[in-house]
Amino acid sequence: MTVQTELANVTPSKLSVGEISKRFESKRRVVQALDRVSLDVAEGEFVCLLGPSGCGKSTLLNIIAGLDSADSGTLLCDGKPVSGPGRDRMVMFQEHALFPWLDVMDNLLFGLKLKPGLSNTEREEVARFYLRLVGLEKFAHANIHELSGGMKQRVALARALAPNPRILLMDEPFAALDALTREQLYGDIQRIWQERKKTIIFVTHNVREAVCLGDRVVLFSPHPGRIAEQFRVDLPRPRDINSVTLAQLSTQITKALKGHLGGQEEVGE
Amino acid sequence: MKRFLSAAAFFAGLVVLWEVLVRLHLWSPVLVPSPLTVGQYLLGAIEDGTLLDASAVTLKRLLFGYLFGIVLGLPLGLLTARFKVCQDTLGLLALGLQTLPSVCWVPLALIWFGQSESAMFFVVVMGTLWSVVIATDNGVRSIPPIYARAARTMGSKGLHTWVKVMLPAALPFIVSGMKQGWAFAWRSLMAAEIYVTILTGFGLGHLLHYGRELNAMEQVIGVMLVIVVIGLLADKVMFSPWERFLHRRWGTQGK
Numbered sequence: 001m002t003v004q005t006e007l008a009n010v011t012p013s014k015l016s017v018g019e020i021s022k023r024f025e026s027k028r029r030v031v032q033a034l035d036r037v038s039l040d041v042a043e044g045e046f047v048c049l050l051g052p053s054g055c056g057k058s059t060l061l062n063i064i065a066g067l068d069s070a071d072s073g074t075l076l077c078d079g080k081p082v083s084g085p086g087r088d089r090m091v092m093f094q095e096h097a098l099f100p101w102l103d104v105m106d107n108l109l110f111g112l113k114l115k116p117g118l119s120n121t122e123r124e125e126v127a128r129f130y131l132r133l134v135g136l137e138k139f140a141h142a143n144i145h146e147l148s149g150g151m152k153q154r155v156a157l158a159r160a161l162a163p164n165p166r167i168l169l170m171d172e173p174f175a176a177l178d179a180l181t182r183e184q185l186y187g188d189i190q191r192i193w194q195e196r197k198k199t200i201i202f203v204t205h206n207v208r209e210a211v212c213l214g215d216r217v218v219l220f221s222p223h224p225g226r227i228a229e230q231f232r233v234d235l236p237r238p239r240d241i242n243s244v245t246l247a248q249l250s251t252q253i254t255k256a257l258k259g260h261l262g263g264q265e266e267v268g269e
Numbered sequence: 270m271k272r273f274l275s276a277a278a279f280f281a282g283l284v285v286l287w288e289v290l291v292r293l294h295l296w297s298p299v300l301v302p303s304p305l306t307v308g309q310y311l312l313g314a315i316e317d318g319t320l321l322d323a324s325a326v327t328l329k330r331l332l333f334g335y336l337f338g339i340v341l342g343l344p345l346g347l348l349t350a351r352f353k354v355c356q357d358t359l360g361l362l363a364l365g366l367q368t369l370p371s372v373c374w375v376p377l378a379l380i381w382f383g384q385s386e387s388a389m390f391f392v393v394v395m396g397t398l399w400s401v402v403i404a405t406d407n408g409v410r411s412i413p414p415i416y417a418r419a420a421r422t423m424g425s426k427g428l429h430t431w432v433k434v435m436l437p438a439a440l441p442f443i444v445s446g447m448k449q450g451w452a453f454a455w456r457s458l459m460a461a462e463i464y465v466t467i468l469t470g471f472g473l474g475h476l477l478h479y480g481r482e483l484n485a486m487e488q489v490i491g492v493m494l495v496i497v498v499i500g501l502l503a504d505k506v507m508f509s510p511w512e513r514f515l516h517r518r519w520g521t522q523g524k
Binding site: 065066067085086087089090091093095097099100101102103110111114115143144145146159163 | 413415416418419420421422423424425429433434437438440517518519520
């Protein structure tokens with residue numbers, strides 16, 4: 001395999017979640033994290049899962065990632081059942097989860113080295129390509145602790161993209177960043193999504209973030225975790241989080257969210 | 270350079286203070302020899318080779334026992350961290366035995382192995398092993414679970430995860446465990462050498478012991494100094510580079 005074919009865009013996957021349920025049991029109580037949740041995601045679609053904490057959106061993401069298993073229901077990726085993690089579905093976590101004992105380059109190479117069919121020099125070339133994509137080619141040999149929070153998440157993004165997955169799963173990846181850095185990353189992630197043609201499932205509790213990024217916003221309600229409502233977002237891209245139309249739609253979705261919650265819980269806008 | 274100078278000045282000051290106290294004749298020179306006589310003993314012992322031979326014998330015993338303790342302790346620590354049943358059995362044993370001062374192994378080693386190299390080896394291994402087991406166990410337990418999850422999504426599993434993720438992630442703990450193991454090994458070997466008289470090798474502990482038998486205080490103090498210096502050197506040569514590397518990578522200490 002050459003670097004060129006390795007870097008070529010792969011067709012994004014379609015995903016089908018059918019009636020998935022998941023319970024967590026502890027000694028004190030039982031939590032129904034997901035209750036017969038069904039969701040279809042089209043090839044190359046950018047879907048945001050939105051809801052307050054405890055509504056099961058992260059649980060669903062973990063099940064799609066193969067890190068958790070559902071109690072019941074079906075999960076099909078391109079028509080094939082998902083069992084366990086796979087390189088076709090890469091995850092970006094809220095904490096950057098980069099390995100501090102490796103430098104930036106070796107962090108990117110970690111997943112690439114587990115991918116067969118490439119020589120080591122080809123792997124390095126691939127890693128450099130993704131570092132360039134996130135604008136950090138100058139930091140190939142920096143230590144992780146030397147990077148700012150935003151840079152760490154960029155490296156984490158590059159690491160998740162490097163094995164060329166067909167689906168990118170993002171679990172509140174920008175929640176711990178300051179507003180300015182976050183806005184830059186909204187731009188980056190939209191650009192990269194369009195360039196690299198991925199199906200993206202993005203978990204967030206921030207309404208504006210969801211509206212800014214998603215083709216579709218899927219609203220979750222907690223106890224038990226269910227899909228309450230869905231919104232299609234047809235605003236032109238690239239979207240600016242500060243635009244008025246975006247703010248209007250956000251307000252509308254926030255109202256819907258509050259309605260589903262019965263006004264008990266706080267939601268960030 | 271400045272740090273070196275301040276250290277040199279400090280130790281020179283200590284020697285001067287020592288010399289002054291000796292000259293005041295507060296104690297008999299048999300009990301407190303002057304730095305000069307200790308220096309003379311050390312020079313003599315270096316020239317006739319006793320000191321270097323003894324150091325070589327001691328270090329060889331130490332290294333063998335220590336390395337064996339680590340090679341055995343690392344996997345045992347991984348086991349206790351990984352399997353609940355190992356934690357409840359082996360882990361508890363390690364915790365208990367670690368609190369046992371290593372000199373307490375000497376009588377048992379003498380009865381089991383006699384006055385032999387095996388007895389020495391046994392005591393050093395017992396001194397090292399348990400602290401390495403516990404450090405490795407602690408190290409693996411304090412790894413954020415997110416590392417293993419991230420590795421799994423990238424296709425890592427089983428042995429690969431242990432070697433490429435868990436071990437390096439636990440490295441800061443393992444290195445401090447190895448350092449502690451070294452300190453324990455060093456202490457236990459000295460205890461063993463003082464107690465166990467054997468003919469197969471004359472170590473620093475023996476030199477110390479015979480210094481006492483002969484009432485040669487300059488020898489006792491001289492050998493103690495050598496033991497301190499070897500301990501310091503081992504720390505600087507064996508562990509400092511590792512620790513510097515870890516601090517640089519993890520960003521855990523000031524520049």
